[in-house]
Amino acid sequence: MTPTDTVRCGVFRPGEPGYAEECFSFNPNHPLEPAVVVAAETADDVAQAVRFARARSMPVAVNATSHHVVHPAREAVLVTTSRLGEVTVDVERRTARVGAGVRWQQVLDEAGKAGLAPIAGSAPAVGVVGYTLGGGLSPVLGRSLGYAADHVRRIELVTADGEQRVATPEDEPDLFWALRGGLGNFGVVTAMEFDLFPHARFHGGGLYFPGADAAAVLHAWREWAPTLPEDATTSVMLQRLPPLPALPEPLRGAFVVHLRFAFLGTPEEGERLLAPMRAAAPVVLDLVGDKPFPAIGEIHLDPTDPIPHHSGAVSLAEFGPDVVGKLLELAGPGVDCPLLGLEVRALGGALDREPSVPNAVPSRGVPFLVFGLAVGGPESRDELAGHLAHVSAELRPWALPRRLPTFLLGDDVAEDRVRAAYGAQYERLAAVKKRYDPENVFRFTHNIPPAA
Ligand SMILES: Cc1cc2nc3c(=O)[nH]c(=O)nc-3n(C[C@H](O)[C@H](O)[C@H](O)COP(=O)(O)OP(=O)(O)OC[C@H]3O[C@@H](n4cnc5c(N)ncnc54)[C@H](O)[C@@H]3O)c2cc1C
Structure with a gap:
């Protein structure tokens, strides 16, 4: 059969x-x-x-x-799940219901027609369900509203016994808690309903600085980022870009610092907030402007084409002068660094607050997230994954064990690291796993085996 x-x-x-x-x-x-x-x-x-x-x-x-x-x-x-592609926006209730195969751009476009916005991430081609089950960190709404997982109302799924279930705060509450942060460990989600928010636009995008000015930009950013209000969000990435014809001239084959910024208030106030960073160094390309919310992908301009790569991430407890010094030592001007990008995202605000219905997202209180990306096939695994591991090891003095599940990558999906990533929540997750998936049928995400 x-x-x-x-x-x-x-x-x-x-x-x-x-x-x-x-x-x-x-x-x-x-x-x-x-x-x-x-x-x-x-x-x-x-x-x-x-x-x-x-x-x-x-x-x-x-x-x-x-x-x-x-x-x-x-x-x-x-x-x-790509054929489970239905999106329904309920404008009155300010909710969206999506099938498991829906990508963020579909929700952004559909909700955008009514001036509503989801807590989408930096890359609109990413799947709504995977992103949300892993927490879901938005480069626009995270600091003011929290993780995407914090605003889920209902999850429809098939559990390991083949049963179709509905998890809400009232029905299967333990499963509802574990699913939101536990990624793919607890079943196959078939549909999800979550809140939308009345944001039709934002002021933001990217400023590119010469890589030669990385020290000035990173030091300015470390002083500036903590001063931003919760409705402003920022990240910064050292980028060694390939000489692709698709890239605009100042970026083609260049070493640059990409500052990302998004603000929910007026363009005038946004420009006032951004002024100290504009003054940090000469800007080689300015892509900041007032944008419709569905253009959220223009902030990070993440790669959209599949490409063999290696990646890794680290949670940081602080981003002070020593960390900037270390990043410059690892990837600054004059360094032979094989990474395409080394990014720092500033978190904080509502990302640190427990949601009204608690969930298993373990990264509350993590103020900074570092992400490294290297392009290369399996033949370069030792060199590139080795370099990413070196970056993690060098950042260890400032690192926190708790991690955002959507950024559990590379060697960090090993069982001991997953345990550390969830901290105190791990035992409860393993107990829920034992109840709903005692034979560990769902184990291809970062795995949480059933409690013994
Ligand atoms: C370019 C890029 C930018 C990103 N930006 C952000 C960001 O800004 N913020 C952020 O938080 N994350 C970000 N991420 C990480 C992203 O959210 C995770 O990689 C997420 O897990 C992707 O989900 P997916 O469904 O698209 O991918 P998939 O590889 O299809 O799935 C990923 C995981 O989710 C599980 N999963 C997917 N669908 C289901 C389902 N229906 N039921 C149960 N389990 C399921 C799978 O088991 C798998 O383990 C980014 C990733 C990339 C590549």
Whole structure:
């Protein structure tokens, strides 16, 4: 028997037409390689796929957009969710209901028609469900409203027993707590409902400075970022950009510092807030302006094409002169640094406050997040992943163990590091896992095994 006996949607095995498309990975260094793919079109398809896997003692993996593949799905049934693509915006209630395959740009555009905004991340091509289950850190709304996971109202999912369930603050409250922060450990989400907020625009974008001025810009940023109100958000990234014709001239093949800024107030007030950074060094490219909310992707300008890469992240307890000195030593001017980018995001504000319905997001109180990105295939793994590990080790004196799950990358998905990332919440997560997934069917995300 194959899943084709029970589901009406596409089922693909290795070598069959369609298998490679379903197993596409945004990061070719992390292929999926499952035993069988179920291209789900309905929640029933998902439930049948999980039952099929359970009957054969096979694990289950999920792929939405493949932006965060951390383990190959070998020997697993892979449920792909891209066809669960429905978005419904309820303007009166200010909510959106999305299917599991929806990407942020779809919600941004649909909600934007009514002047509403979701707590979307920097890359609109990222999946809504994966991002939100991992916490979800927005470069515009995070500091004023908290994590995306803090504003979820209802989650529809299939658990490891093949049952379709609904988790809300009232129904399955432990599961509702664990799902919001526990990423893919507790089931396959088929749909999710969350709040939208009345923001039609923001003032922001990016300022690019010459890499040669990195010291001046980073020192100015470390003094300036903590002075911003909660409705302003910033990050900064040292970038060694490739000589791509698609890049504008001042960025092509250049070493630059990319300052990102977003503010929910007036453009005049936004410019007043930004003035100290404009004065930090000569600006080589100015992309700051008043923008419609759905243009949120213009703040970070994250890569949109799949590319083999290695990445890593570190939570920092502070961003003082010593840390700036260390970053310059690791990636500043004159340093032979193989990373394409080294980013620092300033968190704080509502990201530090418990939401009205508590959840498992473990990064409250983490003031800064560092993210490193290196481009290269498996042949460069030792060099590039090794360099990222070196960066983490060098930042250890200022590092915090607690981490945002959407930024658990590379070696940080090892069990001991996942335990440290969740801190005091880990034991409760493992207990919820034991109740809902005692055989660890869902283990291809950063895994939280069931409590012993
Ligand atoms: C360019 C880029 C920019 C980013 N910017 C941000 C940012 O600003 N803020 C932030 O917080 N994060 C950010 N991220 C991280 C991103 O949120 C995570 O990688 C997220 O997990 C991606 O989810 P996905 O569904 O798109 O990816 P996928 O690789 O398809 O899924 C990722 C994980 O989510 C689980 N998952 C997906 N769908 C389901 C489902 N229906 N049910 C159960 N589990 C599911 C999968 O098991 C998998 O473990 C960024 C990532 C990239 C590549």
